[in-house]
Amino acid sequence: EVQLVESGGGLVQPGGSLRLSCAGSGFTFSSYWMSWVRQAPGKGLEWVANIKQDGSEKYYVDSVKGRFTISRDNAKNSLYLQMNSLRAEDTAVYYCARAAMVRVIDYWGLGTLVTVSS
Amino acid sequence: EIVMTQSPATLSVSPGERATLSCRASQSVRTNLAWYQQKPGQAPRLLIYGASTRATGIPARFSGSGSGTEFTLTISSLQSEDFAVYYCQQYHNWLWTFGQGTKVEIK
Numbered sequence: 001e002v003q004l005v006e007s008g009g010g011l012v013q014p015g016g017s018l019r020l021s022c023a024g025s026g027f028t029f030s031s032y033w034m035s036w037v038r039q040a041p042g043k044g045l046e047w048v049a050n051i052k053q054d055g056s057e058k059y060y061v062d063s064v065k066g067r068f069t070i071s072r073d074n075a076k077n078s079l080y081l082q083m084n085s086l087r088a089e090d091t092a093v094y095y096c097a098r099a100a101m102v103r104v105i106d107y108w109g110l111g112t113l114v115t116v117s118s
Numbered sequence: 119e120i121v122m123t124q125s126p127a128t129l130s131v132s133p134g135e136r137a138t139l140s141c142r143a144s145q146s147v148r149t150n151l152a153w154y155q156q157k158p159g160q161a162p163r164l165l166i167y168g169a170s171t172r173a174t175g176i177p178a179r180f181s182g183s184g185s186g187t188e189f190t191l192t193i194s195s196l197q198s199e200d201f202a203v204y205y206c207q208q209y210h211n212w213l214w215t216f217g218q219g220t221k222v223e224i225k
Contacts, residue, residue: 033212035214044203044205044216044217044218044219045154045156045162045205045207045216045219046216047207047214047215047216050212050214057212059212059213061213062119095161100164100167102167102168103150103209103212104152104164104167104207104209105152105154105162105164105207106164106173108161108162108163109161110161111161
């Protein structure tokens, strides 16, 4: 069974940093593009970042470019999101997701809540 | 950035009735369009990809159509478990965007 389990969320002050982790199991982690998608409280879905199987390609939504970094460790079946210079508008549930071969999300984690507030 | 616009924002439908949801892209995404369903407190679930292909385990009452910039998700006969928020998503490249969602509520 495919499982994605996020961790690392919490309360952080504006301008602070946080690192999210996602542990994948039940599939060959190194064979898939992986993604982060977020959802602000009561709002819609927003794609954040994608990373290729070997980490050689990374893509970001404009609003996080230069502040967030997606990375992975295939030996540990883990995906990461380093978030710096956090803003109030980054407050959201952050979902780890697996991109199927056809480039859509076929599995999602349960999400981890990040709250940016003083 | 490709902007995805969904309409209507809210759709009130009686159980057993048909629901039609629309999604428009600001530029052509060919058939690189997916639909997701999200219920409160849950992660989204993939319904349709390639504009019209049902994902594994999705009932036949869900169907998708369209190409280019105009897309439709149709639920032929709404069941109680179908009341949820639906999102379209383009994946024309690896820079994805979602629509703002359509909430399907009980009339």
